[in-house]
Amino acid sequence: xxxxxxxxxxIVLAGAAGQGIQTIQHLLTHILKSEGYHVFxxxxxxxxxxxxxNSTEIRICSKRVSAYVDRMDLFLPLSxxxxxxxxxxxxxxxxxxxxxxxxxxxxxxxxxxxxxKNIVAVGFILGMFKVxxxxxxxxxxxxxxxxPKFIKNNLLAVGKGYHIGKLYSSKITIKIKKDxxxxxxxxxxxSEAVALGAIAGGCNFVSSYPMSPSTGVLVNMAKHxxxxxxxxxxxxxxxxxxxxSLGAWYAGARGLVTTSGGGFDLMTEGLSLSGMIETPLxxxxxxxxxxxxxxxTRTEQSDLDLALYAGHGEYPRIVLAPGDAEEAFYLTQRAMxxxxxxxxPVLILTDxxxxxSFYNLPSLNPTKxxxxxxxxxxxxxxxxxxxxxxxxxxxxxxxxxxxxxxxDSDEHYEDGHITEDHSIRNKMVxxxxxxxxxxxxxxxxxxxxxxxxxxxxxxxxxxxxxVKEALEKLNKKGMSYLHFKQVWPLPNNTLNYLKKAKxxxxxxxxxxGQFAKLLRREFGIDSEGVLKYSGLPFSVExxxxxxx
Amino acid sequence: xxxYLDMKGCDIAWCPxxxxxxxxxxxxxxxxxxxxxPENLVLVSxxxxxxxxxxxxxxxxxxxxxxxxxxxxxxxxxVNPKLTVMVTSGDGDIYGEGGNHFIHTIRRNPNIVNLVxxxxxxxLTKGQxxxxxxxxxxxxxQVSGVSEEPFNPLAVAIxxxxxxxxxxxxxxxxxxxxxxxxxxxxKGYALIDIFQPxxxxxxxxxxxxxxxNSYYLKNHDVTNKEKAFRKALETGKYPLGxxxxxxxxxxxxxxxxxxxxxxxxxxNVNKLKKVINSIx
Numbered sequence: 076x077x078x079x080x081x082x083x084x085x086i087v088l089a090g091a092a093g094q095g096i097q098t099i100q101h102l103l104t105h106i107l108k109s110e111g112y113h114v115f116x117x118x119x120x121x122x123x124x125x126x127x128x129n130s131t132e133i134r135i136c137s138k139r140v141s142a143y144v145d146r147m148d149l150f151l152p153l154s155x156x157x158x159x160x161x162x163x164x165x166x167x168x169x170x171x172x173x174x175x176x177x178x179x180x181x182x183x184x185x186x187x188x189x190x191x192k193n194i195v196a197v198g199f200i201l202g203m204f205k206v207x208x209x210x211x212x213x214x215x216x217x218x219x220x221x222x223p224k225f226i227k228n229n230l231l232a233v234g235k236g237y238h239i240g241k242l243y244s245s246k247i248t249i250k251i252k253k254d255x256x257x258x259x260x261x262x263x264x265x266s267e268a269v270a271l272g273a274i275a276g277g278c279n280f281v282s283s284y285p286m287s288p289s290t291g292v293l294v295n296m297a298k299h300x301x302x303x304x305x306x307x308x309x310x311x312x313x314x315x316x317x318x319x320s321l322g323a324w325y326a327g328a329r330g331l332v333t334t335s336g337g338g339f340d341l342m343t344e345g346l347s348l349s350g351m352i353e354t355p356l357x358x359x360x361x362x363x364x365x366x367x368x369x370x371x372t373r374t375e376q377s378d379l380d381l382a383l384y385a386g387h388g389e390y391p392r393i394v395l396a397p398g399d400a401e402e403a404f405y406l407t408q409r410a411m412x413x414x415x416x417x418x419x420p421v422l423i424l425t426d427x428x429x430x431x432s433f434y435n436l437p438s439l440n441p442t443k444x445x446x447x448x449x450x451x452x453x454x455x456x457x458x459x460x461x462x463x464x465x466x467x468x469x470x471x472x473x474x475x476x477x478x479x480x481x482x483d484s485d486e487h488y489e490d491g492h493i494t495e496d497h498s499i500r501n502k503m504v505x506x507x508x509x510x511x512x513x514x515x516x517x518x519x520x521x522x523x524x525x526x527x528x529x530x531x532x533x534x535x536x537x538x539x540x541x542v543k544e545a546l547e548k549l550n551k552k553g554m555s556y557l558h559f560k561q562v563w564p565l566p567n568n569t570l571n572y573l574k575k576a577k578x579x580x581x582x583x584x585x586x587x588g589q590f591a592k593l594l595r596r597e598f599g600i601d602s603e604g605v606l607k608y609s610g611l612p613f614s615v616e617x618x619x620x621x622x623x
Numbered sequence: 624x625x626x627y628l629d630m631k632g633c634d635i636a637w638c639p640x641x642x643x644x645x646x647x648x649x650x651x652x653x654x655x656x657x658x659x660x661p662e663n664l665v666l667v668s669x670x671x672x673x674x675x676x677x678x679x680x681x682x683x684x685x686x687x688x689x690x691x692x693x694x695x696x697x698x699x700x701x702v703n704p705k706l707t708v709m710v711t712s713g714d715g716d717i718y719g720e721g722g723n724h725f726i727h728t729i730r731r732n733p734n735i736v737n738l739v740x741x742x743x744x745x746x747l748t749k750g751q752x753x754x755x756x757x758x759x760x761x762x763x764x765q766v767s768g769v770s771e772e773p774f775n776p777l778a779v780a781i782x783x784x785x786x787x788x789x790x791x792x793x794x795x796x797x798x799x800x801x802x803x804x805x806x807x808x809x810k811g812y813a814l815i816d817i818f819q820p821x822x823x824x825x826x827x828x829x830x831x832x833x834x835x836n837s838y839y840l841k842n843h844d845v846t847n848k849e850k851a852f853r854k855a856l857e858t859g860k861y862p863l864g865x866x867x868x869x870x871x872x873x874x875x876x877x878x879x880x881x882x883x884x885x886x887x888x889x890x891n892v893n894k895l896k897k898v899i900n901s902i903x
Binding site for chain 2: 108109258259260261262263267271274275277279280282299302303304306308310311312314315318319320321322323325326327328330344345348352438439440441442446450472473474475476477478479480481482483484485491492493
């Protein structure tokens with residue numbers, strides 16, 4: 076039977092770490108995007124540097140998608156282990172591209188090494204898509220420009236694969252709508268979007284300790300550091316990271332700390348310090364499966380409770396959770412400004428799925444949100460913690476003005492010096508907590524669907540793409556969707572949305588329904604949970620089944 | 624002598640006879656002699672009796688978490704290299720809780736002074752052993768006496784090629800002040816371990832004990848790392864003075880290209896737009 080692909084092809088490439096899966100992903104996605112297809116790619120890698128089985132799923136679509144599917148239209152196993160690990164997803168409709176269809180190993184060996192297998196596969200797939208050969212060659216040359224002695228063999232290998240793929244293309248039909256505009260769109264992963272958002276928000280100081288899956292943000296900040304005069308320091312531990320960032324903010328920088336759940340655990344005392352001394356702080360937490368080391372390279376949304384409750388004592392905080400790369404950019408930019416405006420810690424909760432996935436986006440505009448300067452020049456009588464009706468005291472910087480800027484982790488007087496006076500204590504607690512209320516008007520949830528709904532699907536963070544796609548597939552009239560980007564404090568209009576629904580279903584990538592519990596705590600509203608905690612993101616198919 | 628750094632009417636929480644009073648005097652006089660203005664000075668501390676020092680003179684201050692003073696101090700100096708940044712904290716704070724930061728701050732070499740008020744005991748928590756308590760001392764927690772060998776901060780610092788290493792005695796204002804002035808003028812991380820009596824909780828290492836069991840280094844070549852290390856290992860009578868100086872080490876701020884205040888930085892939006900639009 077002749078296979079037809081009209082809207083959407085999912086390609087799964089799997090092989091051992093070191094077999095060049097990333098090279099295939101890079102070339103296929105960049106070339107197919109330049110052809111005018113929407114592309115989305117997500118990694119499923121093991122926590123090891125060599126061996127094991129890693130895979131990448133690439134979706135080539137006529138519409139913008141940002142979700143994972145179980146379906147494998149094309150499956151390319153580069154090792155026997157890959158077949159074992161992903162074989163269960165093969166159906167009668169899966170086109171398995173193995174040595175029987177194309178002798179990749181034999182061809183690779185003609186060039187003296189098995190390492191060329193991946194590039195033969197790239198040629199084969201692009202041949203099936205009937206991409207112009209010179210386009211492919213241009214990208215291959217660009218990709219290997221720093222390794223000139225490999226260019227020739229890679230070009231020959233890709234050409235061989237391409238030739239076979241083109242012959243094979245007579246057996247299938249690929250008619251996915253192309254749009255020339257997509258070729259000009261941006262293409263990046265969630266990590267780079269967070270990093271660029273931070274820079275757009277004026278971030279000029281990064282102190283962090285590497286930890287999967289947050290390291291991508293650190294690497295991206297380092298990559299852009301010279302261009303935008305950002306100090307990037309890899310510190311000795313997460314405790315140093317958060318305390319150094321507080322020092323930097325105190326003296327006039329805009330700092331970013333990037334980490335994952337385990338690293339954030341170590342920072343919690345610093346978070347409490349930020350709350351007490353009212354020095355801004357921005358921490359990006361790329362969640363992974365816990366507890367403890369968990370699944371280091373896999374995804375989960377299980378650190379919401381941690382973000383909400385981390386750190387001793389009572390103080391306001393903001394927790395943001397972007398749904399995709401575009402939101403990651405704008406929310407990180409917002410985070411820098413919100414931290415400065417309200418003088419408190421802002422936590423950005425992403426996860427492995429979001430930061431490691433690649434998206435094509437129409438554009439990112441760093442001037443859409445205005446960066447504001449909030450610090451003030453001090454005078455001789457300056458008091459860092461002056462009582463104000465908003466609870467926000469003008470923030471001075473040491474060395475900027477005639478005043479002294481005193482911050483203290485002890486309870487303090489308005490001038491920042493230690494006190495044990497209980498009436499001052501009461502006033503300071505109230506001053507700090509007053510800052511929370513107006514934040515409820517900052518970032519509203521995003522609503523999708525018909526305003527007359529019986530069932531409201533609710534989610535937060537990176538499940539946005541999969542919920543949207545599943546609901547489009549289901550096309551149920553009485554079912555709408557509410558996506559939260561600001562998960563704390565819950566936005567003021569939240570209850571209006573919840574009240575209208577007869578049934579609320581909260582979709583979360585965790586085992587205990589943390590956001591659902593938060594809604595119950597805040598509004599006394601019960602909901603059903605659709606949960607997943609295997610370490611993988613929801614697939615469109617399974618969510619369709621569960622929301623039916 | 625009137626000093627513009629004096630805080631009139633501040634309620635000092637130290638016990639009578641505490642070595643911290645001497646240290647406060649040393650700090651204020653050294654800063655006065657160098658004409659450092661309070662608004663251009665930041666004192667950073669952690670938690671402990673020593674960590675209260677910044678509250679008792681006119682200065683900007685960052686009184687943060689136990690053990691963590693060196694991290695914010697590094698951040699502050701990098702972000703505004705024009706500020707004079709000093710860390711004033713205790714032996715428990717810097718050598719115990721903050722040991723990892725101590726090691727790595729020496730390696731990082733920010734241009735800050737680190738005063739460690741070393742009274743060989745925990746004062747604020749009422750008399751437990753500190754990392755520098757001598758073997759055998761009994762405390763309410765170390766009931767059979769301290770069994771671990773004391774931490775040797777100077778030897779550790781010199782082994783890590785710390786750019787300025789000194790030890791002073793809080794009882795000797797005159798000589799200590801001159802050493803502190805050299806540390807402030809020195810470019811790079813300067814460690815000053817300070818012998819300081821705690822009359823309430825440490826009945827062994829008293830003012831007299833420190834005086835009897837120490838001597839000033841004479842004709843000592845501060846550029847000779849091996850000799851400095853050997854001196855740092857001496858324990859019978861402890862040497863005082865500057866042990867080691869390495870002027871060749873680049874500071875953290877130099878390595879990071881920090882020249883002026885970060886708050887003056889402006890984001891180049893057009894460049895950012897260009898970079899974003901090139902990621903296709």
